Amino acid sequence: MATVKRSPNGKKWRVRWYDPDGNERAKDFDRSRDAKNYGADMEASKAKGRYVDLSSKTTVAEYARQWAEMRPHKESTAKRVESTIRNHVEGTRFGSMRLVSVRHSHAQAWATGRAAVLAPSTLRVVVYTVSAIFKAAIADQQHPGLSPFLNVALPEQPQARLVPLSVAQVRALADAVPDRCRAMVITQAGLGLRLGELLALTREDVDFLRRRANVQWQFRPGSRKRVRPKTKLSERPIPLPGFVADALALHMKEYPPLRDGSVFHNSRGGVWTHAAYGTKVLGDAVERAGLPEGTTSHDLRHHFASVLLAAGESVVAVAEWLGHANADLVVRVYGHLMPDSDQRMRQRMDAAWADADQVRTAGPLQAV
Structure with missing residues (x-):
């Protein structure tokens, strides 16, 4: 006592x-x-199991390092977290504060200061990471009370409306790349693959008999080593459209898969990297095809989603084929690309009221 x-x-x-x-x-x-x-x-x-040593001199930056070392982060995530701590926590006044003394006002001031040097999207990732550190500190009984990042205000993130590539533009891009890359453009547009998933595709992943492609691997930027996708939902089967099957069959006939099964490879017999294909090959082809400046391989993924949604395909199904955890992101990014939604709404409301008109009693309603 x-x-x-x-x-x-x-x-x-x-x-x-x-x-x-x-x-x-x-x-x-x-x-x-x-x-x-x-x-x-x-x-x-x-x-109550909520004891916190308020005399602790552990700083925010010190605990952030301890937290990062304990987390089972994948290599790419670990690099991003390390960069966040080094560039946005260490060396700042916020990072040198005692962890137990941080209040909401301190967190808000730090976030506002970071907003002056970071794009809104990057800021959100940085704040999310530091917020996760404080949640861990509370669970670890290293910080008292609620998270100081609760209800921290961030600048609005302007969301430019996506204008997807048309079929004609995708064909122009496929015609502008070298012959051995033509099927890569068509496959990414027809399956909605991420670039790393496209580059890592193997012969075993393409099931011509069942007309299905199975996403099981990816290449991370700067790597030629196959690894599993980041989440289990990213490992998924995707229906194989006929035009994609034809393009892949022709490609594998002219450029047989490598011994490890790699479908796509360069003229030197090596697999493509993000930079070599995504930046150099596609970058040059975008200019030759006369596509909008800034067009990347990710726009082929947008093309896939927009075509299906405009045709009335289920948002949930599209999200699953894209490998998203839920349909919310699909709705936010592509919702405006469903031009018939307004017309369907009008038709359904008119039909409902027309049915109601048919069963109305003749003459004025009588008071009861």
Whole structure:
């Protein structure tokens, strides 16, 4: 139990207690009542499993490093987290603060300061990471109370409306790339693959008999090593359209898969990297095809989604084929590309009211 006695100089009241690890702690107060109340709070927090050592000198940056080391991050995520801590926590006033003393106002001031140097989308990723660090600190009994990042305000993120590539534009791009890359453009547009998934496609992943492609692997940027997709939902079967099957069959006849099964490879017999194909080959082809500046391989994925949604395909099904966890992102990005939705709404409302008109009683309604 906590005890309260006069401090050695006799001018203050000192409360002593033991933390959950058995270490003796002490704190001085001007009034005996305050010392007793504080001691009672410490004992209550221990009993509830919510004890936090408020005298801890661990800084935000120090705990962030500890948190990052404990997390089972994949290589790409670990690099992003390390960059966030190094560039946006360490070296800042916020990062040098004691973890236990951070309040909502401190978190808001830090986020506002980062907003001055980061794009809105990047800012959200950085704030999300640091917010996760504080959630872990609370669970680890290293920070008292609620997360200081709760309800932190961020600048609005302008969302430009997506204008997808048309079939004619995709064909122009396929005609502008080297012959051995033509099927790559068609396959990505017809299956909605991410670039890393496209580059890692193997002969075994293409099931011509069942007319299906199975996404099981990906190449990460800068790597030629096949790894599993980031989430289980990214490992998915996708219906194989006829024009994609034809393009792949012709491609594999002219450019047989490598010994490891790689469908797409360069003239030197090696697999493509993100930079070599996605940046150099496609970048040059975009200019030759006269496509909008800034067009990337990801626009072929947008093409896939937009064609299906405009044809009335289920948003949930499109999300599954894209490998998204839910349909919310699909609705946010592609919702405006369903031009017949307004017309369907009008038709359904008119039909409902027309049916109601047919069963209306003749003459004015009688009061009961």
